[in-house]
Amino acid sequence: MDLFAGCGGITLGFATAGFELVASVESDPWAAQSHGANFAAISRGRNRQAHNNPYDINCEDPSSIFRDLGIDGPVDEQVDVLVGGPPCQAFARVGRAKLRHEAHRREEDDADVAFLVDGRVNLWQRYLHYVRETKPLALLMENVPDILNHGGKNVAETVSEHLRREGYRVRYTLLNASWFGVPQTRERMFLVGVHEDLDEDVVFPSPTHYSVLPAGYEGTRATARKLINAMHADAEHSHCWIGDPLEEDGLPPATTAGQAFADLPPIYALDMLESGRIARGRKDPSEPVGYTSATPTTPWSKLMRKWPNFGATDYTTGHVIRYLPRDYKIFRMMEEGWQYPEVWRFVEEKRRQLMDSRWESGEDKAASTLQAQAFVREWTLPYDPGKFPNKWWKLYRDRPSRTLLAHLGKDSYSHIHxxxxxxxxxxxxxxxxxxxxxxxxxxxxxxxxxxxxxxNAVPPLVAYAIAMEMRSMIGCRPAVDIRHELLSLDRRPDPATERGVEKCGF
Structure with a gap:
């Protein structure tokens, strides 16, 4: 059962590992429809159409959801594994300023600590309620690293304490998506529990790739480790530390953006703008598009095109982009890795140079003024570079992408091709x-x-890696690992993970 399911990142990982979907809980209507579109046909229940329904976890219990789905029998006998990631916005540091701003706008007394009193902070309690109701054999919770220090409180440890009282052995750690082949340096907290009656240890998956993380990640991980050690030096705690996988461990390098995009046809935005083939308005993610190669050209494109039950043969969908007529020309001139401050300085200097070369004395002043005003609008970026340093970013071709966020739904400047x-x-x-x-x-x-x-999603390949470990924790038969064939990964254990698992044992 998938709580806070979104469109189904965790569900896809677990389904690919052989788990059967019982139910999902997601309040966003579009995400719930996406989840149903992909998983209703392979899920349980007589009324599979109900898998498309949005559910508010604050208002629904497992029993009412099971009734909608046409699932009979005791509630606590339906679910072997409970998974989910409570909304992370209230925990993430990047969202705290916005929460404060909105609270001040509403003139709330506790505006300065709005991130501490945001209602989403306590949604982990609803997660625990579902644990008590369904009594799963094992469970998984995902969230941002900042859950380890939310206003000085380690919420992950609080959750672990409650789960231990419910009879679960629990461990949590930080895992980076790039360690598992995902072309993205997404760092998240993963908490795994297994019921003590099974008498099994919690084991996290072995990294399959090594990645050189940007400098900011090293600082974040060091701070988290220091905080954990300080908070729990003399007390029982559930945190474990998995060391970064290294090149000398014999692992392949992380998947790059260039490898990830292989076989997708190019989209030349300036040419489309000039010819009128792109305009403002709704873009349809169901629009089909063919590949540039009849067969996959990289291991990643092979995985994306041949994923069991979700592969694609002659075409895929959703290869559509935003209409940004002012900025296409700027994107062309940016260098890989540039963020907003570099772009802003470049555009300011470019505008000055162009103004100096185009508007000289002696021209018709009225016409010149109107042209100059239009020109300035076309060569001015509206945001303060001191306040929005991460608003723009151009991907590196030969490195993984940085973290994708839900803000992509508002604009995509954080990920420029x-x-x-x-x-x-x-x-x-x-x-x-x-x-x-x-x-x-x-x-x-x-x-x-x-x-x-x-x-908003959990990368399915990370969920798959965790699901494959969870199979053994709850006594499932061994299963074929799709990564061996589709990503050509070595089957031998890797030393990096052996170091980490030893530190996580009970």
Whole structure:
């Protein structure tokens, strides 16, 4: 059962590992429809259409959801594994400023600590309620690293304490998606529990790739480790630490953006703008598009095109982009890795140079003034570079992408395509590939809801890695690992994970 399911990142990982979907709980209508579109046909219950329904976890219990789905029998005998990621916005540091701003606008007394009193902070308690109701053999919770220090409180440890009282052995750690082949340096907290009656240890999956993380990640991980050690030096705690996988461990390097986008046709935004083939208005993520190669050209494109039950043969969907007529020309001139401050300085200097060369004395002043005003609008970026340093970013071709966020649903400047000639932000399908959603996975709604669903999701390949470990924890038979064939991964155990697992034992 998948709580806070979104469009189904965790569900896809677990379904691919052989688990059967019982039910999902998701309040966003478009995300719920995407989830149903992909999983209703392979789920339980007489009324599979109900898998498309949005459910508010604050208002629904497992029993009412099971009734809607036509699932009979005791509630506590339906679910072997409970999974879910409570909304992370209230925990994430990037969202705290917005919460404060909105609270001040409403003139609330506790506006300065709005992130501490946001109602979403306590949704983990509803997760615990579902644990008590369904009594699963094992469970998984995902969230942002900042859940380890929410106003000085380690919420993950609080959850662990409650779960231990319910009879579960629990461990949580930080895992980076790039360690598991995902072309994205997404760092998240994963908490795994297994019921003590099974007498099994909690084991996290072995990293399959090594990745050189950007400098900011090293600082975040060091801070988290220091905090954990300080808070729990003299007390029982559930945290474990998995060391970064290294090149000398014999692992392949992380998947790059260039490898991730292989076989998807180029989209030349400036050419489309000039010819009138792109305009403002709704973009349809269900629009089909063919590949540039009859067979996959990289291991990642092979995985995306041949993922079991979600592969694609001759075409995929969702390769659509935003209409940004002012900025295509700027995207073309950006260098890989540039963020907003570099772009802003470049545009300011470019405008000055162009103004100096085009508007000289002696021209018709009236015409010149109007032209100059229009020109300035076309060469001015509206945001303060001191306040929005991460608003723009151009991908590196030969590195993983940085983290995709739900903000993709509002704009995509955080992920600008590395190819100068294409001069655009990434498409919906490219975002899906960076998140490890295969090419046969469909998204309901227009472009904005589709981007939001992708940014909110747990990478399916990370969920799959955890699900494969969980199979053994609850006594399932061994299963064929799709990564061996589709990603050509070595089957031998890797030393990096052996170091980490030893530190997580009971």
């Amino acid at each position: 590395y190819d100068d000639e294409q001069a655009r932000t990434i498409s919906v399908r490219e975002a899906a590939r960076l998140q490890s959603f295969p090419d046969g996975f469909v998204l309901r709604g227009s472009m904005n809801p589709a981007f939001k669903q992708i940014g």
